[in-house]
Amino acid sequence: MKKEDMVKLISAEGFEFVIDKDAAMVSQTIYNMLTSPGSFAETQHGEVTFPEISTTILEKICKYFYWHLQFASGKETEFPIEPELTLELMMAANYLHT
């Protein structure tokens, strides 16, 4: 669990999720952020704040990232989504280009 392989995602309420970079980069947006030339504040400190994404949603998204990494290797499982989260989750997914 090297520091360089992890990134911190922070929700609107300030909750911090420390996850693997590989997982975070399932989001095309985060991928572009971390691999962009030039230095943005986020890459300097290894943390990204999402003031528009709630803790519940961000947590769900982090789970999705890991699920996706597993799914990519062929295991067929469904990603469970509680119905009340659907809209917000889709909005966040659109935003994160996932």
Place this chain on the structure above:
Amino acid sequence: MKRNRFEMEILKHRLLVDPNYANNTWKILEHAIMDILTNHKLGTLSFENLYRHAYEMVLHNFGEKLYSGIVTTMTSHLSGISKLIEDAQEEFFLEELNQRWADHNKALQMILNILMYMEIAFIPRTHKTPILELGFNLWRDIVMPRTRLRDTLLELVYRERNGEVINRELMRNIIKMLKDLGSSVYDEDFEQPFLEVSADFYSLNSSLSLIENMALLDMIVNDKYEDLGMQYNLFRRVPAGLSIVRDVLNLYIWDTGKQLVADLERLKDPVNFVQCLLDLKDKFDKNISLEFNNDNTFQNALNSSFEYFINLKPSSPEFISLFVDDKLRKGLKGLSEDGVEVLLDRVMMLFRYLQKKDMFEMYYSLHLANRLSSGKTISIGDERSLIDKLKTECRCQFTSKLEGMLIDMKTSQDTSVGGED
């Protein structure tokens, strides 16, 4: 489809109260984009923040305002750059141009990343020019000092031909820039004028100057693939040009080959010798395929050179057989099935160059017999494979003799082990 449905849902949920929303948001983005273009304040800009502003502008139907804002901002910035370059002094002109181009590329990539949502959600449906292309076009139309650049490049070529040392890397970068801007730019601004000048030059000089020969040689020896490719493309269109390059390559191959064959040290190590042969062939094959467009005449030249110096050495047939012997004894460990195929094919390639194939046959039978009788062959399959390849190649008696040896071997094995198949 699914995306659009959710976008509409999102719009319904957003309350648009502030009439100045678009202007204010654009102002923020404009400042950030200018910072990026001028290389300022890096490390303090927040990707998320900027990305979100751009995202929301597009979502709220202000994509048009965002896009035209970018065009305006980039245009005015590049006008400034254009002036800088115009004012650059002679000796610094190319370097300045090169540096600014690198800066521009980096800035474009950063801007693209921030505006990615616009790029994928707004630009396609409105058929606007994508961001990178836009950036290149603006550069080409506003900054590029085309006449001065063309003249400067031709001047450099001229100077090099007269024996001066020029900054090749810089020139290469500039030419790459021309290519990135579109092949028509490259053609008009460099290739065409270059060819005109070259045609004059070559008609005056029937052979390459010493300097040019050495430059070419340097490229070949040091595997400067990109340089070679460039040279080939240029020479190709000049009448005598190609044969000149071919001659230089030929000479080099002959020379290297002869040296290899004469090397007394190598004579002691057949396996090493053959490996060197293979590596040499590889290098030139790569040269020819990457740089010289798989040109047949080059390939033929390579083949005849190889044939010449392989046969210069009387022990070549024996050595090649010893090489195979060594490999088969060691069992070709660590090689995948494909890897084995490739190795055997390369041996076959050398075999084809041999004039004294019967000598090879003699040695090979000898070595095979040794392997079989001392039980030193690891894979009968591989032995089989090579014999099959030889059979395809030469359909001669000796392959049936070799096959016979294998069958005998198998029979005796079966007999001793008790019929295990």
